[in-house]
Amino acid sequence: MSKINKKPPDVRYVVPTTYAIDEDIQSMLNPLNLMHKIFFCPKYQIRNNIILPNGYISKIVCLIVTVMYILLFLYRVYYVQPLKTKQLIFVLIGSYYDFIAVLIGLLLNYFVNLLDSRRNITIVLKIQDLHRFLNEKVNFNRFVVLNWISIIIASFFYFIIIVVGKITLNQPNFEFICGFAFLRFDVNIIYITRFIKLLSIKMDLWINQAWDIRQMDLDLIDSYCKRMFQAYANILNIYDLLKASYQQLVSQLFV
Incomplete structure (x- = not known):
């Protein structure tokens, strides 16, 4: 009796096409996502033109970096303790305020991004x-360039x-890292600001196309209006969605 070798079926995971990202959208997102990747707090992953949620590794790495920042700012408070004098008491108060604000900001940042x-x-x-549906190539390319400039x-x-x-102030080395921690927050402000700007551009295009409906054939108006x-x-x-995701984070930055 001959031995039959059954080859296991070729099972492949097929990603839904609804998660495919066009190249022009990727070009728009690249500058906005670059800083998030540098600070280990990406909002999502884009691989092979497919957008995917953050995996466990990204979440763990971001959590570790977040904890390191919290400990760094906690050490900053401890470092200021010996400076308690009448002239520098405001520095101590400011360090406590910075720590609380940064703690809240880091936790919100972790939740929003990861x-x-x-x-x-x-x-x-x-x-x-x-x-x-609403695309004007020249304006969109200009928008992408302004993303990089921002x-x-x-x-x-x-x-x-x-x-x-x-x-000028002869600050310790850890202050250098703390300074860039604030950039980690402001990157979100740039992200949300550019998205709101994009919506305003699309709204202008929508208004212009709404005026053009009067010149369309009657047979096309119904589907076009839908x-x-x-x-x-x-x-x-x-x-x-932007408001629900970023309202608390933006409000915290201006408190």
């Missing part, structure tokens, strides 16, 4: 759907302030 990854993905997918200017500004502060209504609903929904 644990709320699926909501961030939903925002990106809805923006992509909106972009496929990130570069913010990073350069922080670097100059931190270096000048260290040289698509326009869906685009408008997407704009409102994206704004609500």
Whole structure:
């Protein structure tokens, strides 16, 4: 009796096409996501043109970095303790305030970026759907360039302030790292600001196309109006998602 070798079936995991990300959307996200990756707090993963939630490794690494920042700012409070004098008492009070504010900010940042990854993905997918319908190439390319400029200017500004502060005030080395911790928060401000700006651009395109409906053939108006209504609903929904995700984080930064 001959031996039969049964080859196991070729089982492959097929990612839904709804999670595919177009190249132009990736070009828009690259500068905004770069700093999040540098600070080990990515909002999602994009691999092979597919957007995916953060895995366990990303969450653990971000948690470790978050704890390290918390300990660093706690040490900063301890470092200021010997400076308790009438002239420098405000420094001690400020260090306690900074620690509490940073602690809240780091925890919110961890939740928004890592644990709320699926909501961030939903925002990106809805923006992509909106972009496929409302797109003006020249303005969009300009928007992508401004994304890079925003990130570069913010990073350069922080670097100059931190270096000048260290040289002129003779600050310890850990203050250098603490300074960049605040950039970790402001990256979220840039992220949300650019997304809100994108929504305003799409809204302008929507208004322009709404005026053009009068010139369309009657046979096309019905389906086009439905698509326009869906685009408008997407704009409102994206704004609500951004508000739900970042309202607490943005409010905390200005307290």
